[in-house]
Amino acid sequence: MPYHHGDLRRALLDTALAAVAEHGPAAVSLRDVARRAGVSHAAPTHHFGDKTGLLTALAAEGWTLLADALTATARRDPRFSELGVTYVVFAVAHPAHFAVMRAPGMTKGSDPELAAAQERASAQLQAGAARHSDPAAAADPLTATAGWAMVHGLAALILEGSITPEPDVETLARAVTNQLGATAEITNR
16 A cells, blocks of 8 residues: 555554564565655654664553553443453454564564553553452452453464454453453362
């Protein structure tokens, strides 16, 4: 999709997302993104500096989208399990962002925009864990980690094709995340 006019930065990000979706973040190159966008090879460098800068911008955007989705869910239904559903639905709806967000060593961790977006998402997950229906689980700092591991694993399994979400992603995610409360109830008997 050649770029014609308007927001070149956005066009480059969208083109990079398409490349990530096809080949993964490791295979993305600035030259390929420029070619796909129909712009000079210098255009991505001007906006992002290098491949790491481009992937950092994509990761920051992904974490911002996730943080926004978690915030909206917390306003609607603050249960910890519902935040987990949102995480899985986000990952499946935004697989290219999700791939870059979880690509270790491919982004600039010191980037302030990325760090702020990650912190916003993390704060929502931590707050959700603190609202857990079981007081012992709510007080346990490992609750958020266990919940994140569960939903992250489910999202990865769906994206890898190891699990087919039946009847749909949201229903499967809700059935799995409901186990977050059931586990606490079982261990407290």
